[in-house]
Amino acid sequence: MLRIKGLDVYHGYVQAVRGLSMHVKEGELLAILGSNGAGKSSLLGTLAGLNKPAKGDILLKRKGDTPPSEECPQRMKGDTPPSEECPQRMKGDTPHLAETEECPQSYQAITGNSPEKMVRLGISLVPERREIFGSLNVLDNLMLGAYHRYRSDKAIIPSDIREVMEFFPALKDRENELAGTLSGGLQQMLAIGRALMARPKLLLLDEPSVGLAPLVVREIMSILAQLKNTGVTIMLVEQNTRAALKVADRALVMERGTITISGSSDELMSDVKVQQAYLGRARVQAAVAL
Amino acid sequence: MWSKSLLWPAVILLFLALPFVIDSNYYLSILIVIGLYTIIVQGLGILMGYAGQVSFGHAGFFGLGGYTVAILTTRFDWSPVFALIAAVILPGLIAAIIGRPTLKLRELYLALGTMGFGILIHTLFNEGRELTGGPSGISGIPYLSIGGLSFDSDIKFFYLVWAVVLLVLIGINNLIRSRVGRALRAISESEHAAETAGIDTGKLKLKAFIFSALLAGLAGGLYAFYITFISPSPFGFHTSVQFVLMAVVGGLGTFLGPLLGAALVVLLGELLRWVIPLVIPGAGGEYEIIFFGLILVFLMIFRPKGLGAFGKNLKPPAVKPSVAPE
Numbered sequence: 180m181l182r183i184k185g186l187d188v189y190h191g192y193v194q195a196v197r198g199l200s201m202h203v204k205e206g207e208l209l210a211i212l213g214s215n216g217a218g219k220s221s222l223l224g225t226l227a228g229l230n231k232p233a234k235g236d237i238l239l240k241r242k243g244d245t246p247p248s249e250e251c252p253q254r255m256k257g258d259t260p261p262s263e264e265c266p267q268r269m270k271g272d273t274p275h276l277a278e279t280e281e282c283p284q285s286y287q288a289i290t291g292n293s294p295e296k297m298v299r300l301g302i303s304l305v306p307e308r309r310e311i312f313g314s315l316n317v318l319d320n321l322m323l324g325a326y327h328r329y330r331s332d333k334a335i336i337p338s339d340i341r342e343v344m345e346f347f348p349a350l351k352d353r354e355n356e357l358a359g360t361l362s363g364g365l366q367q368m369l370a371i372g373r374a375l376m377a378r379p380k381l382l383l384l385d386e387p388s389v390g391l392a393p394l395v396v397r398e399i400m401s402i403l404a405q406l407k408n409t410g411v412t413i414m415l416v417e418q419n420t421r422a423a424l425k426v427a428d429r430a431l432v433m434e435r436g437t438i439t440i441s442g443s444s445d446e447l448m449s450d451v452k453v454q455q456a457y458l459g460r461a462r463v464q465a466a467v468a469l
Numbered sequence: 470m471w472s473k474s475l476l477w478p479a480v481i482l483l484f485l486a487l488p489f490v491i492d493s494n495y496y497l498s499i500l501i502v503i504g505l506y507t508i509i510v511q512g513l514g515i516l517m518g519y520a521g522q523v524s525f526g527h528a529g530f531f532g533l534g535g536y537t538v539a540i541l542t543t544r545f546d547w548s549p550v551f552a553l554i555a556a557v558i559l560p561g562l563i564a565a566i567i568g569r570p571t572l573k574l575r576e577l578y579l580a581l582g583t584m585g586f587g588i589l590i591h592t593l594f595n596e597g598r599e600l601t602g603g604p605s606g607i608s609g610i611p612y613l614s615i616g617g618l619s620f621d622s623d624i625k626f627f628y629l630v631w632a633v634v635l636l637v638l639i640g641i642n643n644l645i646r647s648r649v650g651r652a653l654r655a656i657s658e659s660e661h662a663a664e665t666a667g668i669d670t671g672k673l674k675l676k677a678f679i680f681s682a683l684l685a686g687l688a689g690g691l692y693a694f695y696i697t698f699i700s701p702s703p704f705g706f707h708t709s710v711q712f713v714l715m716a717v718v719g720g721l722g723t724f725l726g727p728l729l730g731a732a733l734v735v736l737l738g739e740l741l742r743w744v745i746p747l748v749i750p751g752a753g754g755e756y757e758i759i760f761f762g763l764i765l766v767f768l769m770i771f772r773p774k775g776l777g778a779f780g781k782n783l784k785p786p787a788v789k790p791s792v793a794p795e
Contacts, residue, residue, distance in 0.1 A: 227665055228664075229661070229664065229665070293664075293669070294664035294665055294667070295664065295667055295668065295669040295670075298665075298666070298667030299667065303665070303667070304665045305665075306661070306662060306665050310659050310661065310662035310665070311662070312654065312655045312658045312659070312662065312663075313658065314654065314658060315651065315654060315655065315658075319651050322648070322651065323651055323652065323655050323663075323666050323668065324666055324667070326648065326652055326666060326667050326668050327667040327668075327669075329648055373666060374665075374666075377666075377667055
């Protein structure tokens, strides 16, 4: 549903993302792993429209299922294997742009759009450190998530709030309390709920486990798994590698602004490099050897 | 419970009875000036307290409103009501034009940008002699008359100005509790988070800037009708600083802050002008400024959130709980 080709992002003179190419499949939970300064948050910020890329393309699948055409008969049929008519499709990362050039109607360029436009297009970010509006109550925070839909969806916003409350029952009990008085876990749930109020196609989460107790992290991760089952595509940036790999379908490891390892969660779990660098296996082995 | 619900109407009624108690045009004129400044600071309060922007150029919009009334009524024989409407619209239009580039600036740069605008407008008032009368200004502005009712006395003007203050206060109270108000409060907390929630922060800040300019223009138009003479001196940089001071001292993002801030700054100025010569014989205006500054420094140390912070405990009238989208 999302394709990125040759993305370069700078913060001043520092290059945070270097020629990154990747794709996100519809309905998957993709974990982006890596250490501090790897460029994970910069990538998410760019997808959310907060950072303007210096180079590269971000392409998002258009709304609705475009009917198959003669030029590209397999288009929009999800995981259909490559065919002669549309040979580049679904062959991984490199031929993405070529594919969209062949099937130009199925993807739209969203590179450099404003954050507000990205939300309108269906990309919502749950920012690092939650950034809920502490002086507003829980309901107001949720309503702000649907700010851009007010005119078009006015009638269904209350039912959306009810749905979010059903997803996060703990929030319902405190709906009129100031968001700033909530615990870290509830604030994280509220931040996710606020993003869901935008009815996103792609939900971006930037380190949702930061500053939370292990039990709360487990709860948040289980919520993400449930969310994925509702059909929301999720990109999860996380330093808690073990927790992220448990819920993710696929994962990428970023180092110095580029992807160095990619594969299914199981593949990454058993990858020696990942084990040594991110799962603490080397430390365990060293301790055993001593 | 009933006593609480009657508190606000009682306060308003007592205030409206003031002209019958005060037997002095001087005191009445001070109350009128406080009312006019409150209108401006209410708009500035939205801009600074909610949209998180600062403006050191609002005396320019205030002056634009005043000069619009003066020029249209004396040179083009416009009716006072239409001139007042133009005095509201013109600053709003100019704010819309300069707002987009100016509001891209942040913090100190925004302060300097708006200050530059204020100085530019003030210079135009001084130098555009053919239209503005230059430093001598424009005299002979007629009294405001609406449907046969002429506001030709201080008492009438007192009621007009404070009726406008009340309307603006109620309007802003409702605005803050609306969808746009919630978004403005979100911006004041974290612009970054507001953007990620899908709020077009640039557009909303521009709207707040235009709204504050409209109110400043309205106050300027009323000022011109009240004084019936206009010159550049009340619209200089010093006045812009005073407006910011009123907003901060009153308390940003508070219900009563603009009113209390305007009242304190105006009353303190008048009080010091009277007290200082008694304490220090022969003292000039510079002593007033020193005492003025000292009092404000102490106030900011001991009440950093402004005077209006206490007003938060007094619930404003007609509070609507935000339990469902409006």
